[in-house]
Amino acid sequence: MRNSRLGSALRCGVFTVAVVSLHALSGTACAFAQSVPRAPEKSAKVAEAELLFKRATAHMDAREYDAACPLLERSNALDPSSGTLLNLAECYEQRGLLASAYGTFEEAREISIRTGRTDRAEVAELRKRRLEPRLRRLTIVPPSSPPPSLVIYLDGKPLDKTRWNVPVPVDPGVHLIRASADAVPEYATQIPAPEVGVTTSVPIPPSPRDQPERDHGRGLDGQRVGAIACGVLGAAGVATGTVFGLRSQSKHEQSDEYCTRSTCGDNRGVTLMEDARRAGNVSTVGFIVGGVGLGAAAVLWFARPFGHEAAAVEVGLGPGAIRVAGRW
DSSP: OOOEEOOSHHHHHHHHHHOTTOTTOOTTTOEEOOSSOOOSSOOHHHHHHHHHHHHHHHHHHTTOHHHHHHHHHHHHHHSOOHHHHHHHHHHHHHTTOHHHHHHHHHHHHHHHHHTTOHHHHHHHHHHHHHHGGGOEEEEEEOOSSOOTTOEEEETTEEOOGGGTTSEEEEOSSEEEEEEEETTEEEEEEEEEOOOTTOEEEEEOOOOGGGSOOOOTTOOSOHHHHHHHHHHHHHHHHHHHHHHHHHHHHHHHHHHTTTOOSSOOOSHHHHHHHHHHHHHHHHHHHHHHHHHHHHHHHHHHHHSOOTTTSOOEEEEEEETTEEEEEEEO
16 A cells, blocks of 8 residues: 655644644654555556655655655656645645645645545645745736637646636746747747746737738828828928029029118119018928928828827927927
């Protein structure tokens, strides 16, 4: 009969306090008997499982947990037992793998309930609760509208959808998180385990295939029609500014025949100076309108369509300067 031994006096004490009525406690070995009596003729698999179990408990008594845990894993794989799982969970805890210990205690509790070993189930539940404040957790947050085929992997194992958006205990170290849809890898990241008692959220971004793409061939929509209109207005403004600028310069040159630098005694010179000033003002306005129109046209033409992402156009006027800025 394979026993589940928590060999040290400390482990024995924990179980004694947890469940006073454990019938399997005897001496200092804290032995758990198998839930179901074995047939006289044991299979080779069961015999190998018991041999591995005995080797593992010897390592645990010597506090050689790194050697004991793999042996207990192999023993439980050959012949699952709540007793073996309780020892394996203890081994994980001693190695600092609290998330693995927590999950194994839960597995031992479920098997104990199925096999009618309420004593072991109570022990496993007590040990689970004792670990909870010390657990490190990751919360995997899927996209807001995940595709039905989305699969999220934590350290190479698929994470059940019921565990999305739920804090999941993890062991110390770096953890690999991957996401794929339709068997196509789409996202991968490595996240270090948080500090003891801390939960870290890990958001999974939307698939690049679900992102709106800039439509480079969208044709003459309303935004680009507006850009063309601004361009036409800007070109007209620049043309007007150029024409009236040349006219202002010409009038100034003509007035020089009748006026000196500071005075103008001839009425013809005064008229020419007034014409030059008016033409200069029109030229200035034309260049301002032209600059604003051409700048706005450029922003509207190259900006993202307004329906996809908010775009902003800023136009500023200052002494001798025009500022046109866009965000897209």
